[in-house]
Amino acid sequence: MYIDRVLSGMRPTGSLHLGHYHGVLKNWIRLQHEYECFFFVADWHALTTHYDEPDTIEQHVWDMVIDWLAAGIDPAQATLFIQSRVPEHAELHLLLSMITPISWLERVPTYKDQQEKLSDKDLSTYGFLGYPLLQSADILIYRANRVPVGEDQAPHIEFTREMARRFNHVFGREPGFENKAEAAVKKLGARRAKLYRQLRTKYLEQGDVQALAAARALLDETQNMTLGDRERLFGYIEGGGKVILTEPRTLLTEAAKMPGLDGQKMSKSYNNTISLRENADSVAKKIKTMPTDPARVKRNDPGDPEKCPVWQLHRVYSDDQRKDWVQQGCRSAGIGCLECKQPVIDAVLEEQKPMRERAVKYLHDPSLVRSIIADGCERARKLAQETLRDVREVMGLKYS
Ligand code: TRP
Ligand code: SF4
Secondary structure, eight states: OOOOEEEEEEOOOSSOBHHHIIIIIHHHHHHHHHSEEEEEEOHHHHHHHHTTOHHHHHHHHHHHHHHHHHHTOOTTTEEEEEGGGOTHHHHHHHHHHTTOOHHHHHTSHHHHHHHHHTTTSOOOSHHHHTHHHHHHHHHHTTTOOEEEEOGGGHHHHHHHHHHHHHHHHHHOOOTTHHHHHHHHHHHTOHHHHHHHHHHHHHHHHHOOHHHHHHHHHHHHTOOSOOHHHHHHHHHHHTTSSOOOSOOOEEEEOOOOOOBOTTSSBOOGGGTOOOBTTOOHHHHHHHHHTOOOOTTOOSTTSOOOGGGOHHHHHHHHHOOHHHHHHHHHHHHTTOSOHHHHHHHHHHHHHHHHHHHHHHHHHHHHOHHHHHHHHHHHHHHHHHHHHHHHHHHHHHTTOOOO
């Protein structure tokens, strides 16, 4: 059976915090059981904005990978690697750049947004303009069809789809495509060939997208087909040429906005984080000193949880019964704030416990992490090389 391939990357920001865990990693951990997953450290992407901090990258990379492993990413399930260790990404980026309209890059929303946000940096660089194209190369080189990202990244996936379509349109026309596609249909066997033709006609004549999906599913479950035929048949459904690069779909990660210690979204730039493996004393201290509803000056003053960042954490960590206890206790001054905070402290520590435990062996023996990454890079590279071979060929760079 054909299994969807998932790919996602994260820039190396160093130690991760609970916001990353609830927002991204929990999702990756779930996906690694359902799909063939590739997760990588986007170190080149970090350089597009942090080119002036070369001495911190490496440490940030290793700290982050340890956090992935600590959180429960399993190297036996998912392939973990570092972008710059698979230089094929860069070659694909270069080759794609030949057919990338500059205006497409300029209109990606993050381009102007980030330039404004990081105004202390000069981001009028070639590398930063190409950020989304590098991301496209990351995705397309593995022919990944599912990309889990947050909403902010959705335009980059859309851009990637446009690039794949453009590439296939420009380079997917092989001589005698129709004949080769027809020959490939026959190889499906009588029953499947008939169904394929019906679905194709339905899509081409009536624009029936369900028929398109059904035809693709039919190909997905067909075995014993060469890669070339598979690509031809995918392209042929839509009438066009051979599909060399696969259009990915976004697997939108629901925006689990993890609240920070001050009630704003948890983020390093707000200085309101709890790191993934932060030690227990520090966690307790941070939560105990969290601000609460300012109306509760004295123990007997009633409060309103809606005005309190601690309540936001209860919403993440507490069950209904505990939430009722907070609501009632706070509004009636029946409980004190420290009392209210204790279950949150306990829940965070409980959540972190297995992470701290899993991290121990990697902290003791960094060579374990190095070898997980080395294996992952090797596996990723093989696939990347296959795609690149096809891309070079259709771009006239075969040199046999
Ligand atoms: N740009 C992404 C981010 O900032 C990271 C990233 C790089 C990525 N390449 C990718 C995510 C490919 C998904 C797929 O979060
Ligand atoms: Fe916040 Fe709890 Fe204190 Fe109410 S009792 S103000 S919810 S910490």
